[in-house]
Amino acid sequence: MQLDRIRFQSYKDKVISAQQAALYFKDKMTVGTSGFTKAGDSKAVLPAFAERAKSETIAITLITGASLGQTTDTDLANNNALYKRMPFQSDASLRKKINEGTILYIDQHLSETAELLENKHLPKIDIAVIEATYIDENGNVIPTTSVGNSATFAHLADKIIIEINTSIPLEFKGIHDVYTSKSYPNRAVLNITATDSRIGQDFISIDPKKVVGIVFTEILDSPAKPTERDPKTAAIANHLLEFFENEIKEGRLTNSLMPLQAGIGKVANAVMSGFAKSNFENLVMYSEVLQDSTFELIDSGKMSFASASSITVSENCYKNILENFDFYKDKIVLRPQTISNSAEVIRRLGVIAINTAIEFDIYGNVNSTHISGTKMMNGIGGSGDFARNGYLSIFVTQSSSKEGNIISHVLPMVSHVDHTEHDVDILITEQGVADLRGLAPRERAKVIIENCVHPEYKEELLDYFNRACARGGHTPHLLEEAFKLNLRFIETGSMKK
Amino acid sequence: MQLDRIRFQSYKDKVISAQQAALYFKDKMTVGTSGFTKAGDSKAVLPAFAERAKSETIAITLITGASLGQTTDTDLANNNALYKRMPFQSDASLRKKINEGTILYIDQHLSETAELLENKHLPKIDIAVIEATYIDENGNVIPTTSVGNSATFAHLADKIIIEINTSIPLEFKGIHDVYTSKSYPNRAVLNITATDSRIGQDFISIDPKKVVGIVFTEILDSPAKPTERDPKTAAIANHLLEFFENEIKEGRLTNSLMPLQAGIGKVANAVMSGFAKSNFENLVMYSEVLQDSTFELIDSGKMSFASASSITVSENCYKNILENFDFYKDKIVLRPQTISNSAEVIRRLGVIAINTAIEFDIYGNVNSTHISGTKMMNGIGGSGDFARNGYLSIFVTQSSSKEGNIISHVLPMVSHVDHTEHDVDILITEQGVADLRGLAPRERAKVIIENCVHPEYKEELLDYFNRACARGGHTPHLLEEAFKLNLRFIETGSMKK
Numbered sequence: 001m002q003l004d005r006i007r008f009q010s011y012k013d014k015v016i017s018a019q020q021a022a023l024y025f026k027d028k029m030t031v032g033t034s035g036f037t038k039a040g041d042s043k044a045v046l047p048a049f050a051e052r053a054k055s056e057t058i059a060i061t062l063i064t065g066a067s068l069g070q071t072t073d074t075d076l077a078n079n080n081a082l083y084k085r086m087p088f089q090s091d092a093s094l095r096k097k098i099n100e101g102t103i104l105y106i107d108q109h110l111s112e113t114a115e116l117l118e119n120k121h122l123p124k125i126d127i128a129v130i131e132a133t134y135i136d137e138n139g140n141v142i143p144t145t146s147v148g149n150s151a152t153f154a155h156l157a158d159k160i161i162i163e164i165n166t167s168i169p170l171e172f173k174g175i176h177d178v179y180t181s182k183s184y185p186n187r188a189v190l191n192i193t194a195t196d197s198r199i200g201q202d203f204i205s206i207d208p209k210k211v212v213g214i215v216f217t218e219i220l221d222s223p224a225k226p227t228e229r230d231p232k233t234a235a236i237a238n239h240l241l242e243f244f245e246n247e248i249k250e251g252r253l254t255n256s257l258m259p260l261q262a263g264i265g266k267v268a269n270a271v272m273s274g275f276a277k278s279n280f281e282n283l284v285m286y287s288e289v290l291q292d293s294t295f296e297l298i299d300s301g302k303m304s305f306a307s308a309s310s311i312t313v314s315e316n317c318y319k320n321i322l323e324n325f326d327f328y329k330d331k332i333v334l335r336p337q338t339i340s341n342s343a344e345v346i347r348r349l350g351v352i353a354i355n356t357a358i359e360f361d362i363y364g365n366v367n368s369t370h371i372s373g374t375k376m377m378n379g380i381g382g383s384g385d386f387a388r389n390g391y392l393s394i395f396v397t398q399s400s401s402k403e404g405n406i407i408s409h410v411l412p413m414v415s416h417v418d419h420t421e422h423d424v425d426i427l428i429t430e431q432g433v434a435d436l437r438g439l440a441p442r443e444r445a446k447v448i449i450e451n452c453v454h455p456e457y458k459e460e461l462l463d464y465f466n467r468a469c470a471r472g473g474h475t476p477h478l479l480e481e482a483f484k485l486n487l488r489f490i491e492t493g494s495m496k497k
Numbered sequence: 498m499q500l501d502r503i504r505f506q507s508y509k510d511k512v513i514s515a516q517q518a519a520l521y522f523k524d525k526m527t528v529g530t531s532g533f534t535k536a537g538d539s540k541a542v543l544p545a546f547a548e549r550a551k552s553e554t555i556a557i558t559l560i561t562g563a564s565l566g567q568t569t570d571t572d573l574a575n576n577n578a579l580y581k582r583m584p585f586q587s588d589a590s591l592r593k594k595i596n597e598g599t600i601l602y603i604d605q606h607l608s609e610t611a612e613l614l615e616n617k618h619l620p621k622i623d624i625a626v627i628e629a630t631y632i633d634e635n636g637n638v639i640p641t642t643s644v645g646n647s648a649t650f651a652h653l654a655d656k657i658i659i660e661i662n663t664s665i666p667l668e669f670k671g672i673h674d675v676y677t678s679k680s681y682p683n684r685a686v687l688n689i690t691a692t693d694s695r696i697g698q699d700f701i702s703i704d705p706k707k708v709v710g711i712v713f714t715e716i717l718d719s720p721a722k723p724t725e726r727d728p729k730t731a732a733i734a735n736h737l738l739e740f741f742e743n744e745i746k747e748g749r750l751t752n753s754l755m756p757l758q759a760g761i762g763k764v765a766n767a768v769m770s771g772f773a774k775s776n777f778e779n780l781v782m783y784s785e786v787l788q789d790s791t792f793e794l795i796d797s798g799k800m801s802f803a804s805a806s807s808i809t810v811s812e813n814c815y816k817n818i819l820e821n822f823d824f825y826k827d828k829i830v831l832r833p834q835t836i837s838n839s840a841e842v843i844r845r846l847g848v849i850a851i852n853t854a855i856e857f858d859i860y861g862n863v864n865s866t867h868i869s870g871t872k873m874m875n876g877i878g879g880s881g882d883f884a885r886n887g888y889l890s891i892f893v894t895q896s897s898s899k900e901g902n903i904i905s906h907v908l909p910m911v912s913h914v915d916h917t918e919h920d921v922d923i924l925i926t927e928q929g930v931a932d933l934r935g936l937a938p939r940e941r942a943k944v945i946i947e948n949c950v951h952p953e954y955k956e957e958l959l960d961y962f963n964r965a966c967a968r969g970g971h972t973p974h975l976l977e978e979a980f981k982l983n984l985r986f987i988e989t990g991s992m993k994k
Contacts, residue, residue: 084937098971104937105971109919119847119888120749121922121934185755185847185888189686252617258682343886344841350616350682365914373910373979374970380919388885389840391616391682413870415976417862417914422606422877425618437618440581440601473871474595474602479912479983482870483976490976 005132005164006214008139016213018044021129021161024212025049027058028083029126032117032153034163036065036337037264037289039310040146042129042163043219046072053081061123065148065309065337066110066288066381067091069222077103086122087113088379099375107369110288110382111341114152118184128157130204133168139211140203143176144168145221146310147336151180151204160210166218171325176202176334192345195259195284195307196333223315224291227266229273232398235430236267237274240354240394243426243433244280255279259286261346261386262293263355264312267396269293271354276300286351288340288382290332292317298331307333309340341385353386357395357419359409360427362445362465363475364436366395366419372486373415380418388423395419399429400454406494408457410448412464413482427452441475457485460497502629502661503711505636513710515541518626518658521709522546524555525580526623529614529650531660533562533834534761534786536807537643539626539660540716543569550578558620562645562806562834563607563785563878564588566719574600583619584610585876596872604866607785607879608838611649615681625654627701630665636708637700640673641665642718643807644833648677648701657707663715668822673699673831689842692756692781692804693830720812721788724763726770729895732927733764734771737851737891740923740930741777752776756783758843758883759790760852761809764893766790768851773797783848785837785879787829789814795828804830806837838882850883854892854916856906857924859942859962860972861933863892863916869983870912877915885920892916896926897951903991905954907945909961910979924949938972954982957994 006012022045025031035041041064050072052058059081066088067073073091076082080102085094087108097103108116116122130150133142143150144165154160179200181187191199229237247253257280262268272293275283285294285306292313297303311334313321321328339345346353358377360366368383369376387393401407409429421441427434432451436444445465453461464484468476485495503509519542522528532538538561547569549555556578563585564570570588573579577599582591584605594600605613613619627647630639640647641662651657676697678684688696726734744750754777759765769790772780782791782803789810794800808831810818818825836842843850855874857863865880866873884890898904906926918938924931929948933941942962950958961981965973982992 099969101939101966101969101973104940106935106937107919107971112919116934120747123935187845187847189688189690189845191686193686250617343844347840348684348686350684370970370972372970373976374965374968374972374974376971384917384919415974415979416972417917418919420881420914420917422604422609422881422915437613438603438620440603442598443601468871469598471871472596472598473867473869474604474873475867475871475913476598477871477912479870479980479987482912483979486976 005134018048021045021213022049030061030123032125033129034131034150036146036148036310037312038069038222040144041068044217050075053079059083090378107379111385114338125157128153133172139208159212226314232430233270237271256282258350261287309337341382343389346389350391353390355383357397361414364421364424367414368418370416394426410453502631515545518542518710519546527558527620529622530626531647533643533645533807534809535566535719537641538565541714547572550576556580587875604876608882611835622654625650630669636705656709723811729927730767734768753779755847758784806834840886843886847888850887852880854894858911861918861921864911865915867913891923
């Protein structure tokens, strides 16, 4: 415990244990905690609450920034400590309960949760738990590796518990730009005109009267899994780089492209890494997560600035960041997710949005969340915020998966739509690129089937499309067959004929 | 012909006939014309081109603001003068060709067409045809009853044809606020902070070198059909007003609500008219179309200001507006549709979006465009711009339709998704209101089935939902039955069991 991390005199006697803090939680409360893509989450209080719930019937509505790290969501789910969860998760045990229907889950655009709370369209926050690097002289919180929805939780909560993480160096002070609207629902202009614009303060304002406890921890963020490039992701990355090169040739982009956003995961990370060996330069990022690839691009001199809401990197990358923090400090900024994912800013800056799809259909509708139309995977996250408002909306996925390509990721009709054809410009699989700009649905289908579908499924999809066209319609479909690949998979374990 | 409407000296000798103007059109050209919801469209040149196409093989890509009036789209479609059409239409003959696949159609968010053009994601505009009230001393155009995409077309086109409509009084000068971004894709802040903010100029800038002809016409806009309130639309309007009254009671809204947007059509118009007899006051509108109901609300003193991209009203209402133009002039503004429908502004102002759905499903996904999943009706229009970004996203529709309620407008799964459940807050039918805020999918389904479904379909939808839940999933579905009501309708002409 390092009491010098509490610089506000009247907080000094508020230090309590995680177990004591967890006693503030009551059944049916709404709790808002820091944490965005496993970064900056509560590592003491939430786990202590999960532990308490082992021997007690108690369940809360838990609202976070995005996914949590450690085994927190697992433990909360397994101990029946969650009544409702939002706006994002990526935990196997929690997912199981969500799909059983025993935990309720709301899948939200990550930009919107804070607004819904401020507008009172969601229940009031009873308790906020916020991870801090330290508490300054005025009682305000210097955040850690994410900002997420923390400022909103602190603003709206009745009680606040601060979790000081001593593993975060004091130098983190200054990398955050915390802006929250002074008025809702009518707001002021967000005066961000470049990725490095600053419009807020570098701390989270806290009303000292609300602080009921301060807990110390030194647990590190859960690291991102390092991702290996495999031939498919490498092919997708190459297709994307070629696409950009062609855009430059056509005079639509310059060598610096436009601010980049990339979703989380193997494919998006490989795609971003691909830039390191490209001819592009002075790249900037306006995204929601800074991943290993972001720092690789900064290291290689390709990227000059990166804005997001969190830092989620592998163990080695994190070690490197800490050792060279002075080098990175003026090249990154972490913002609240209402700002990193703001429609206003994304559209103004002209962000290129690169997100991973679970699957898409022959007309360009994208499913990012549901397996077989029913089972939640993780959630829509920020993909909709960026895809809807970006300069270019690009979705990537492999054309097929599993041993023997038993699953096609291109379907006649997706059984769940997260992004409609109106919002999708470019689709890329390891097979190739479908550039949908300026194409009507019947044109889209031809290009998607020709360029993106795995050879094993091409004939069947083309046959579906042709027979649907014969029946007519702006978006030709055979409703009685639209889900035939899904149903075949459910029945036989394979989408193949 | 009134030459005093051409105040720019060097244009005086550019007056030509509509037939001469139409000769500038070449096969495969891309033409951009004014016109938004039947207002301010080309009433001479486009019809002359349609006539020319009767005896000549020639087809163009036609981009407008939104729908055209008169019989223009009908004639263009029937004379095979269209290769591709975007971003919206509402014409029966054109619709038929689109659904046959003989005319290609791109259904776009109305906010985006101009941006796609400026970003070169759509083909270059060869010719722009812009309706004008008059041409000022500097050769610039004072628009008429709509702004739409006209400023963008004028900016990007190689050649411009101006169509002066002498039926529009000169007093229209001043009601437009034409702002276009100076740079793309990276743009400046749109400094609109209230519905009456002005950030542009009251004319469309024209490069005189591009003007190849000026055509005179005196044809009036096609009037909107006056809509009679029927019991169903009256019930929907009442439900909505009660909903708002309750929001005020709950402290989420004041008596002035937030800026209102309403889609076109019988239901939305009835809903807006409902406000005239309400207790709300100082209402403002930030919408895409000013309809009869807007002027009724201004007349009744309920509405103090209304912003949109066009005026589309009935014959009587239009007569009243012209006779009392001084009274209305400082209470309305017409903007380019990139601004009236801007994500940035809609979110900043906290617009309440009220749009008509064709149908929705038990989880709150909305279909605004396709009949039976395949046949285009009109298009998504601005509904997505507003629903996605508004403070509240409300969709209204009747629960069932046709003699004997053979069509249910609530389905297990919509066969086409325009608005995903992430973007839908409130659903209203004449049966009641489903308030989806803060609800997970399984909760949503219960509320929607209970409150919005027609009694004839309640049992079947509940049975579907219960059996789907038994199978599991975050969003429970039985894929093999998801479209059973649609398929029953296709087979038997009725959705009823």
